[in-house]
Amino acid sequence: MARREANGLLAALLGEADWTGGELARAVNGLGTAQGLRLRYDRTSVAHWLTGSRPRPPIPDLVAAAFSRRVGRLVLAAETGLAAPERSWESLLAPGAASVVGGLITLCRAEARPEPRAFLARSGYALTALALPSWRSPPAAQPVTPAVSGFRRPVPEDVQLLQEMARVYAALSRSHGGAHARSALAAYIGDDVSRLLGGAPGVGQLHDDARVAVAQLVHVLAVMTGDAGREGLAQRYFSHALALAHQAGDRRQYAITLRAMSSQALRLLHHRRADELAHAALTVHGEPGDPTVLSFLLVQRALTSAHRGERLVALADLAAAERRHERAVHEGAPFVAYPPSGLHYQRAEVFLALGDDAEGRAALRSALAHRPPGDHRQVALTHARLAESLLGVGHLEEACGHWSRFLDRYPHLHSRQVDRSLSELVRRLRPHQRQRHAAAVLDQAREHIRR
Template identity: 50%
Template sequence: MARHHPNRELALLLDEAEWNPAELARAINELGRAQGLSLRYDRTSVAHWLTGSRPRPPVPDLVAAALGRRTERLVTAAETGLALPGQADDDLPLPPDAETRDAVGRMTLLARTDADPTHRARLTGAVYSLHATDSLTWGAERPAPAKPRASVSRVSPEDLQALRDMCQVFADIAERHGGAHARSALASYLTDDVGRLLTLPAELSLRRRLFTDAAQLTHIMARMTMDAGYPSLAQSYFTISLDLASEADDRRVYAITLRAMSLQALRLGFPEKASQLAGAALDAGPTDEPSTRAFLLSQRAVTHAHARDRRRAVADLTAAENQHERATQRAGPFGSYPRAGLDYQRGQALLALGDFERAAQSLASSAAARDSDQRRSGALTHARLAATLLSLGRLEESCVHWNVFLDHYPSLRLVPADDALVHLRRSLYRYRREPHAAAVLHHARSVTRGGPARPRSRRT
């Protein structure tokens, strides 16, 4: 589109959204901040787009996401008239020579590219897509099965145990140090070890268990990538985890992954997508596993709360409580749902419903139940509790929990912790002359690292 040709597609979308250029610019900047982009667009920028100029990628995708959220329908970058010639809407940011479509090939190629610092920017520069997982029904569309290659070697029970051990190792690393720590090591492990095992011949029962473990490892990689501040790349790993779980015929891992994707969508500011994913998780998940059921119900409760649907949120929380009481513990990072997690979700739902007093009680219960080695979840729980207490005017209590958060902070590498530190400084600045707040701000200065978990915000 030449510069002197008006962008009628974008103009029509603005009319449909009932937005003016300044409102669209603000929405784009907001979405960019959630994905680590430092954007400074205003009404003049949008006016230039309307006259035919085009912003650089990934801004067209952000424009499509903002308009899609406003109009409550799918909008692609191509429909905005801003996509560059040859730019395709691709829900998986793989290199252009990626011809394989089976889950194993996609996982291996994605992880190999991610493990290479010279090619990683191609993946980390993409933006989150609202339509990457439009087909969510369990069993609706099976991925192309991976074909075992001819080999004299076969998968053994010892190989399977090794994968399970590594699931626990990387889950523990993410919990103790944050997902931005050792993420590239897991990318290499997925490429070199997991990818090789998934292509070896194996008995059917062993092969299904192998794919379940691979799905779990890819899920952990997605969560670590979320922590590192790469939402689109995390979404790609989550999508591959779904396909691996589907090939393993494992409804539980499939549903747990959809639940994590719901959490991601909510954090990025897409409550409708989060609600869709949470509902799909419950539809796909097993009905005879109380722990899993409680885990899935608690997330749907939070999405209902964000929609201001108190009745459904409370109903799901009550059902989650009932299921949790019947649950038994299972080994492994995907085996159980701790009480602290359920209390945290209850607190999140109550916050969204505006019930700050009861939210503080639930978050306090969650914080008290965290084990000392649960640094990631413990730190974020104390930060959330501190912010809630401050909103209730309980400054001294808030400072107690901010100090606990700061005690954990130096050992953590994750974007949510960096964001919590920013919130701490901003919210306590007005109280800087109060002794308790002044001490916390001094504590924050003393523990600040040289850099955040994610790269500095990218200007576009």
């Protein structure tokens, strides 16, 4: 007979909780009684669990709940060592497989473990993974239930902290690319958010504010994950951000996340899906509404229409976005402001997609003029995009100047999109490598690649 492996996860949790086996058994029996189960576990039962035996469901969930109450953070059944191991990690990406918060925490914590992390990194973007989201009225509010021992109900300072963390990580992503500090954000959500939202569900404006703040944090994580080249995982994080915004009844945040999902689909050349998501975002937000958000949403729909060859629709949406941007908030935190640099860059992409290259280059130059110097990622990508357009009309020397400035920013960045721009630079300049400006830029690029 094969020898069972000792349950080190359960032993570690007992140590963290400062419990004996008998104390854990009594806690599990008590939770079972509250659910109408007659359980008679004792210290001997726990001793068997420690040597590798596994009780039948729902006992692993009750053990996890008991530890959650004791240690003041969300403990999942898989973390007790008592749940049957999954044959694969596909359930981590399956929509609707778990509660919103539980599924999110499971996903974030899985990133800290080698085997599921490798699976998640390989997962691809799937058009069938998520039905086209639509807004439905949130379910009727439920009465507030007593707080689980060890968990804190959110207070205004918690919401402020979550918002500040979203600002910090969004700024890091703009400065250094999405692959920089991305895993740290996943760990933060897996730990700190579980303490805040992992207890008994609550209702009221403060709970909704906390859900929206977490939705924004997960939205930032999804954007960073996509920029790190993990598109399937990013898609799943976006779905969690949507679900949290829906729970909070926040159409604004829901629409903003749909817009980001449209950008992801467009980047992956799924033009129809991108257009559907852009339309859905505007439908959810409605009009009249916040001019900042409307400008942000309209310019994305203009871009998806441009890629689908709908010139008149694209130009009409672009004009509408520009009118609303005149009344928009231009400076401030993520999810609040839409800076001119962002609008100019999107205008450029619309014109370039429509074949109006001169207008596109003018808009890219306007975007560069408005970019903060510390936003290395956006500045670098704008220089690269402008260089590609200039080379297309034969302005090799000017294109090399912009590519050189792109390469000056490159060492600051950890971004799959920036890496693709570097590869595109080499591909486009290789036929011109005997020209001295092109040769100098290629030498600089190859040095970065060697590093």
